[in-house]
Amino acid sequence: MTKLTVRHRTTYSYRREVELAPHRLMLRPREGRDLRLLIHEISTAPSSEVSWSTDVFGNAVAAAAFRTPADMLVIDSFAEVDLTAPAWPIFNIAASGATYPFRYSEDEWTDLGALAVRQYPDPFDRLEIWARGFVAGSSTDTLSLLLDLNAGISLWISYQSRDDEGTQSPGETLDRGWGSCRDLAVLFAEASRCLGFGARIVSGYLFNPVGGLEGSPDRGSTHAWAEVFVPGAGWIPFDPTNRKMGGENLIPVAISRDISQVVPVAGSFVGPSDAFASMQVDVEVLSGNVSDMSQAKNGNHQTIAGE
Helix, strand or coil, rough: EEEEEEEEEEEEEEEEEECCCCCCEEECCCCCEEEEEEEEEEEEEECCEEEEEEECCCCCCEEEEEECCCCEEEEEEEEEEEEEECCCCCCCCHHHCEECCCCCHHHHHHHHHHCCCEEEEECCCHHHHHHHCCEEEECCEEHHHHHHHHHHHHHCCCEECCCCCCCCHHHHHHHHEECCCCHHHHHHHHHHHCCCCEEEEEEEEECCCCCCCCCCCCCCCEEEEEEEEECCCEEEEEECCCEECCCEEEEEEEEECHHHHHHCCEECCCCCCCCEEEEEEEEEEEEECCCHHHHCCCCCEECCCCC
């Protein structure tokens, strides 16, 4: 068991005071069998009225409503979690899904719904042809296939942080040969769907205690990865950015069909078109409790702009 603290600050600066429209926040870590949420707090400056709801995927969504104009907006999220995901997970795949190709049960197929449907146009089947290149034969081990696809993405595509908003389509990522963690997660999920799997996108945080992981210049950052549903095992996490399977270093916040549905902070303002000056996102993911966090705060602060 690893106790982790996560601090996520988003700062918007404006050249003059603006009216802040309600902001949609997806910042609360998502509890599951490998993660227990101990504390979560959201604060804003200027102050806001925060209300909570649950979206169609079961994600916690906060809505912050502001009453006063401001020339700066700061949104702070603080969380403590217990992460228990093993370093070397063992997945008990059902016999019906152990060998690819397989067929989901009628109930599984119905419930997976859009998660098993491709989300991006591929008029010449380029992505499907590329994905099928990882299939070893007419009958192959399912988990081995997914591991080969996960590792293959990092061999074909170079990781590169991007400061611009949005996500590349899988075709754009293949054409360019590089992408951010969210681009690689989308490519993996879409390639898995090409092969008939149900897949979903996960947004959250990467804990990088000893360095060496892509997507985090320090000990933690925001991150994106994917999960594939396999009968018996359920949802298996794959992080193509780091060629890893399982959730040892991953703190999920939200799951979705498409990456656009899990933007951590989304909102707008009313004011002159040139009023917006800058946005900065600062993230810390550290092991230990609140006191450890405050002691390390000054020495381990990092700025993440592109993930």
